[in-house]
């Protein structure tokens with residue numbers, strides 16, 4: 001299994017649960033995208049299945065650990081998502097419910113169901129899973145990952161043990177990326193963009209699409225700084241009409257506005273967004289009130305996108321609002 005950086009407290013808690021034989025049957029790992037929730041879902045699975053765990057975690061040597069490291073353990077079911085939204089529907093939930101009833105016919109005596117990225121799990125699907133999570137057969141375990149606990153119904157949350165996963169420090173992210181074989185240059189560039197979020201740093205290096213989005217957001221940031229409405233409109237127009245692309249870019253601009261607000265109070269403060277330099281310039285240009293207003297405009301834009309309003313229309317509105325705020 002890949003080494004986990006940071007989150008020492010969480011690792012300690014999970015190992016204590018294992019030692020005391022109190023690993024819960026239903027758990028949620030939540031935290032921002034890229035922070036390592038899936039890694040923790042796999043870690044939890046190996047704590048459940050390892051045949052000779054140590055004080056510090058799964059042994060890494062037994063049959064279960066070895067099979068798990070190839071991601072193809074027969075007792076671990078990665079529940080597939082469905083449809084364009086890549087979500088979990090009531091159909092998925094019912095399929096899992098009927099599969100759970102079949103007793104495991106394997107060495108570990110367990111069946112572990114992993115639901116990754118539950119942001120698109122419908123209310124009906126959650127309700128269909130509720131009974132199962134309430135009274136699961138003793139061999140069944142359910143692991144969910146999501147960006148926020150609030151993606152789940154309170155009834156689901158109350159029946160699961162919830163664990164928050166945090167991003168690492170920049171030093172830990174650097175160490176992890178170098179260990180994964182990325183060059184020092186790639187690592188430095190990625191960490192300057194996504195800080196201690198190892199998953200996002202890796203995606204940034206590997207994925208041209210994310211790099212394109214960062215470049216485009218940089219162009220948007222510079223148009224705001226120059227108060228160039230024509231260029232800002234053109235940049236927003238080239239985002240296109242893909243919902244996820246729009247949300248990604250709006251979220252990056254939002255972090256930029258947040259960073260500008262923080263830096264205007266304390267110019268040495270840490271930043272969370274991708275553009276430290278642009279945030280510094282904006283912090284000298286904008287009042288905190290203006291930065292907050294940009295944040296509000298973006299939040300309204302995101303809500304409209306989530307309610308399926310046409311993307312180009314929403315972006316034109318956000319652009320107009322930003323220009324009015326910075327004018």
Ligand SMILES: [Zn+2]
Pocket residue numbers: 049050051052053058059060061062063064065066
């Ligand atoms: Zn083991």
